[in-house]
Amino acid sequence: MAGLAATSFYWQGCAEGDAIAADRPLRELLRSGETVAMGIALDQIQRSWALSRFGGDVPYEDFEQEVLECARTLLRQPPTPAELSPYTGEGANHASALNAMMNIARAEDCGLIADVLERTSNPNVREAVASAAGAALSCCDDESAGCGRLVGLIGTFADDPRLPVLERARLLGALDRAPGATATALRDRGARFL
Template sequence: MFDSYHWQEALIDDAELASARSRLASGEGEGTDFLALLRSDCSVAVGVALDHYHHAETMTRFGDNNPFDPYSDEVLERARSILKSPTVLKSETGAYEDGANHSSALLVMTILVDPDAPEDRQAITSALQKASTRVSLEAAAEAAGVILSDASSLDQDLLNALADIILDESRDVWDRVRGIVALGNVTDRRAGDVLAKAARQKNPKIQLEAAIILSSRHMSTHRTAIEEITSSWPEDADYPQSLVLDALRAANTDGP
């Protein structure tokens, strides 16, 4: 049984929409119920619909079908439109936190974002710069990672937005790690440059997270940085440091 991620305590005043929500939450809802919520003018209803789409898509890993997949194009357009609108306050909607409408939209974007669409690149760049909650930051960073790894060309503005988070030593380490993780599948050397800078900072968690990705994606271009980071590590270091050391040993065996 699933209602939503961010809107469990938020009420829908419209009786028909509230009934559609209840049917979806019970598992007995249909596409018409989903579309009624998605197409409404109610922030709560739309947010619930977007959360249902994301949740259904995550369940496909267990062999389930996403019953809302036929509406993916409309879901994407709705998410895009929400990201162009102001965030809503929890005091106005009863949502779990401020900006829940953007959080729901960003979660959908992690699935449906078009890596080569300028409007999506700009929207995610803006979301990274404005994210005020962990949920919105994590979703924006994940969507950024999809764009940077899958796009036909690297978006420098988007990479810069992630770099601003990763390299800001005044920020919470959790935030910075989300930025690093977003670069996990990005092979462009410029992403490696950002990670190398992070790896040379003082925080050991940031060093390690950056080193793991450098060793798996950027060994040929950033071996020097990896060697600097690992020079003080014991040769028999435990996991996950061992991942980096094993990669470095393999690279040294294979030669430059």
């Protein structure tokens, strides 16, 4: 796989990703309406943002709102089938969207993030949920409907002994800056548990 698909974390091994032209501008991929193209673009942009920590300009800085809208579009979709992205499994579209939102999610995204967490069984997607949820919950002023629901779901998953401890800890880590008594109680309980 060459070009964009080759460096897209969640779409490795995706036959459809092989067909995406490496010379298509990222903005075109974001606006394409094609799930795989949008996912690959989100992976590329998030990777560039992450690498900017090590110096240099922040690429695609003016893309933030467009990235959020693209990610929200993918989160509203059903999870992509595992066959589409063998490396990631079911829900690569959700994983790409959530990962791209790890620093830019807003309080209004809590409901979409909760919807994905509620229905996924994929540990890759749950890990991406933890990243996006932390950003979204840090923007909440109180335990409003969407924020409170997401905090409650994180608590449910963090209490599930069938999940690996590291996965549960990552989810609890999303509550670091979440407001409210429920989040505080979960953090305290998690600190004793872990």
